[in-house]
Amino acid sequence: MLSSLDDAGLLREVLTRSEPAWTELLRRYRFVIERTIAKALKHHVDAADDVFGDFCALLLERDMRKLRAWDPARGARLSTWLCLLAIHAARDRLLTLRRNGRIGDDAYLVLEEELDWAELNATPRGEA
Numbered sequence: 802m803l804s805s806l807d808d809a810g811l812l813r814e815v816l817t818r819s820e821p822a823w824t825e826l827l828r829r830y831r832f833v834i835e836r837t838i839a840k841a842l843k844h845h846v847d848a849a850d851d852v853f854g855d856f857c858a859l860l861l862e863r864d865m866r867k868l869r870a871w872d873p874a875r876g877a878r879l880s881t882w883l884c885l886l887a888i889h890a891a892r893d894r895l896l897t898l899r900r901n902g903r904i905g906d907d908a909y910l911v912l913e914e915e916l917d918w919a920e921l922n923a924t925p926r927g928e929a
Contacts (some may be wrong), residue, residue, distance in 0.1 A: 808879035840892035
């Protein structure tokens with residue numbers, strides 16, 4: 802049963818493109834991912850559903866490269882890795898809104914000030 806698998810075992814199943822494993826991954830982590838996205842978006846929570854969709858697409862693109870990059874030997878839990886990716890998806894969405902003129906620089910800068918991007922970017926974007 803998938804619910805009894807540890808994170809590494811579940812991810813192995815997801816990487817085989819198992820739809821039940823993908824469903825279990827989302828069941829297990831959706832709440833924390835959505836909470837992370839909402840926190841990052843602050844005053845733009847109306848974009849949270851779109852960001853969650855972007856996040857899921859990000860996980861699936863390029864043969865699930867972002868999921869394959871998770872290495873438990875590096876010390877991060879899968880939930881931590883997924884939240885880091887969710888924060889990057891939220892930031893990318895805010896950048897897009899800023900570029901399109903839908904939010905001003907002030908709204909975007911709130912995110913920059915409240916999150917410690919130096920710490921988050923300790924994992925190079927190519928590996929994240």
